[in-house]
Amino acid sequence: MRRDIAELFELDPALTHLNHGAFGAVPRSVREAQDRARVRIERAPMRAFRDELPAQLAEAREAAARFLGLPPHSTALVRNVTEAVAVVAQGLGIGPGDEVVVSNHGYLTAGWSVEARGARLRTAVFALDAEPDDAVAAFAQSVTDRTRLVVVDQITSPTALVLPVAAVAAAVAPVPVLVDAAHVPGSLPGLDVESLGVAFWAGNLHKWAYAPRAAAALWAAPQHRESLRPLVTSWSHGLPYPERFDLQGTVDHSACLGIPDGLTAWEQLGGWVQVERNAELLQHGARLVRTALGTPDPLGGIPSAHCLRLVALPEGVATTTESAEALWQRLYAAGFVVPPVAFGGRGYLRLAAAPYNDEDDYARLAAALPALLEG
Ligand SMILES: Cc1ncc(COP(=O)(O)O)c(C=O)c1O
Structure with a gap:
């Protein structure tokens, strides 16, 4: 080491x-910044939750979007990619009779999340030493007229491959694609989410961007933003996307408040x-x-x-x-x-x-x- x-x-x-x-x-510097954020809240919880957190969370959310090269109002904060997948499945109203395509290189929770809603999984299968075109073909061949969503890992969890997401999106169009980009923020150079031609993209900030756990970004294409709601309806009910994801009951917001500190640590490293x-x-x-x-x-x-x-x-x-x-x-x-x-x-x-x-x-x-x- x-x-x-x-x-x-x-x-x-x-x-x-x-x-x-x-x-x-x-x-450590990020954990300490998170600790300080907690102390600030504890000094006056009423003032913090009512008057300060909305602006502070908006600042953290916008810092995350900037880091990812995205416009400020395109990107919501969620706790992790697992939550983002559930938000997207809820937003699309995925349920019994629907199919969702994942791959044999995908992270398991995305599949579980849509199965929990009663949808059926189809798995695009390709080998570890496949060519990019084989991966694209495997996704395309798994789509049927019941497919409501295709989930593609941008960096695959078990196999660490960088999948050709834009080519998959083009091949399965018009089926919406959710990019599971859990490992991407801070680790994949040249990221251009808006050019991928996908409907949703979600990446963890607590892996390679050094934010406190749990902090993640969920981007949605403009036509999908209205349908996305937090899993828990709370104080931000009635607010537009992405603000409605900011305040969700009495939870510990310090991880999201620490996003700018994580991104500073990423720069300093x-x-x-x-x-x-x-x-x-x-x-x-x-x-x-x-x-x-x-x-x-x-x-x-x-x-x-x-x-x-x-x-x-x-x-x-x-x-x-x-x-x-x-x-x-x-x-x-x-x-x-x-x-x-x-x-x-x-x-x-x-x-x-x-x-x-x-x-x-x-x-x-x-x-x-x-x-x-x-x-
Ligand atoms: C590709 C992929 N997606 C999703 C996840 C889950 O991340 P989280 O637990 O932060 O939701 C992981 C975890 O390593 C992953 O590798």
Whole structure:
């Protein structure tokens, strides 16, 4: 670990943290700013909730939109992408008789969320080493005349691929597309949400943009904004989108208030320069691990993310959810926080690269893996 950078976070120095993507890690400066926001509220809760929070939340929301290159009134604050998916499903009135397309690379909660509303899931299936066109075709072929929504991970959760979202949207039109961009804010350079041709886009600010947990942005195309309502109807009832997402009963708003502090931390950690540095480190780290394991690069024509990358485990290792979980526990006990992933009958490790990682993290993992896998 780069000690000077790791010390800016609260991370346990006894562990090698190679899984920033899962829940992020909040820099100490951001946690302290969040604490100060809580103290300001506690000094005069009545004044805070009635008079101060609406403007402060609007400021945080607009800072999030600016960071994402979006107009101020296009983007609402929600707690996380999981909530954003539920908001979109509610807004579209998805229910029994409807179908929603997800992919075999998608994060599970999106599917569960629409299934909970009685809709049927169809899964677009493509291989880890597929070409971009294969992925687009898989989505297009899964659409039927009952399809109400297509959910596409912009950076896929188990496999860390950067999917060709705009091409998928064009191929499934006029079915609306929701982009699950949980890992995207602060990690995917060149993002231009409005040019993707999608209906909805939701990204977490608490993963790679260093905001406190839980803070996320939900963008909707103009024609869909009116239909979107918070899951809980509260004080902001009657307000227009996106203000109506700001105040939802008596909850702890400090995570959203800390968004500008998270974005400042992202800048101070090096902004896009840091993201490019992490991408190079990750390529190098993945090579070290592959060499130690003697496995080939499992990826094909779909690019991998700057922040996350799969390496293949030897044949027969972590090929099921259960054996991946057992390996996770063994790695964790040895001090390595890195998730094994069972995908398509093969086992992988999903490596991450955050500003606090250095080459030594991957080198030590590479050195430890052969013995750990034998165990
Ligand atoms: C692609 C993707 N979508 C959604 C999520 C869920 O994020 P949250 O728990 O913040 O809603 C994750 C979590 O890692 C993810 O990888």
